[in-house]
Amino acid sequence: EMQLLESGGGLVQPGGSLRLSCAASGFTFSSYAMSWVRQAPGKGLEWVSGISGGGESTYYADSVKGRFTISRDNSKNTLYLQMDSLRAEDTAVYYCAKDLYGIVVVTSIQLWGQGTLVTVSS
Amino acid sequence: QSALTQPASVSGSPGQSITISCTGTSSDVGDYNYVSWYQQHPGKAPKLMIYDVNNRPSGVSNRFSGSKSVNAASLTISGLQAEDEADYYCSSYRSSSTPYVFGTGTKVTVL
Numbered sequence: 694e695m696q697l698l699e700s701g702g703g704l705v706q707p708g709g710s711l712r713l714s715c716a717a718s719g720f721t722f723s724s725y726a727m728s729w730v731r732q733a734p735g736k737g738l739e740w741v742s743g744i745s746g747g748g749e750s751t752y753y754a755d756s757v758k759g760r761f762t763i764s765r766d767n768s769k770n771t772l773y774l775q776m777d778s779l780r781a782e783d784t785a786v787y788y789c790a791k792d793l794y795g796i797v798v799v800t801s802i803q804l805w806g807q808g809t810l811v812t813v814s815s
Numbered sequence: 816q817s818a819l820t821q822p823a824s825v826s827g828s829p830g831q832s833i834t835i836s837c838t839g840t841s842s843d844v845g846d847y848n849y850v851s852w853y854q855q856h857p858g859k860a861p862k863l864m865i866y867d868v869n870n871r872p873s874g875v876s877n878r879f880s881g882s883k884s885v886n887a888a889s890l891t892i893s894g895l896q897a898e899d900e901a902d903y904y905c906s907s908y909r910s911s912s913t914p915y916v917f918g919t920g921t922k923v924t925v926l
Binding site: 728737753754755805808 | 818855863902908913914915916917
């Protein structure tokens with residue numbers, strides 16, 4: 694069974710940093726593009742960042758460009774999101790997401806993790 | 816880089832059909848067939864319902880169907896059931912440095 698399990702969320706002060714991890718299982722991790730998607734409380738979905746299967750290509754939403762860094766370790770079947778210079782508006786549930794069949798870019802999200810809550814507040 | 820536009824809410828009675836629209840541009844919905852639809856119940860992760868405009872993943876009811884015309888896509892739910900009450904989001908690949916975008920979301924209410 695395919696599964697994604699996020700960890701690393703929590704409470705952080707404005708300007709602080711946090712690193713999210715996502716452990717994947719049940720599929721060939723390196724064969725799929727992966728993404729992070731967030732959802733602020735009571736709001737809609739926002740695609741945050743994506744990475745190709747081999748890790749060579751990365752993509753970011755304008756709202757996080759220059760502050761967040763996506764990476765992956767295919768030997769550990771793990772996806773990461775390093776979040777720096779965090780702001781109150783980054784408060785959200787962050788979902789790890791597996792593409793349906795794309796290896797380079799995101800085409801459709803087949804599998805979602807359960808989400809991890811990041812709260813940015815003093 | 817705006818989100819795709821969806822109506823805030825759509826409602827229908829059990830057994831009826833409803834359609835949710837998703838309006839994009841020639842840089843996303845209009846130029847690619849990578850349009851998807853997701854269902855999200857409160858407190859749960861989204862679930863893929865339609866991919867590549869009109870394809871259903873295994874296990875998704877055939878009451879759900881998708882289509883596209885020019886720069887707009889649509890999701891139709893036929894034979895509406897109480898369990899269909901949820902938020903629905905469209906999405907599309909786009910030719911941009913930010914290559915993926917979601918719609919604004921539509922709350923479906925079963926009367």
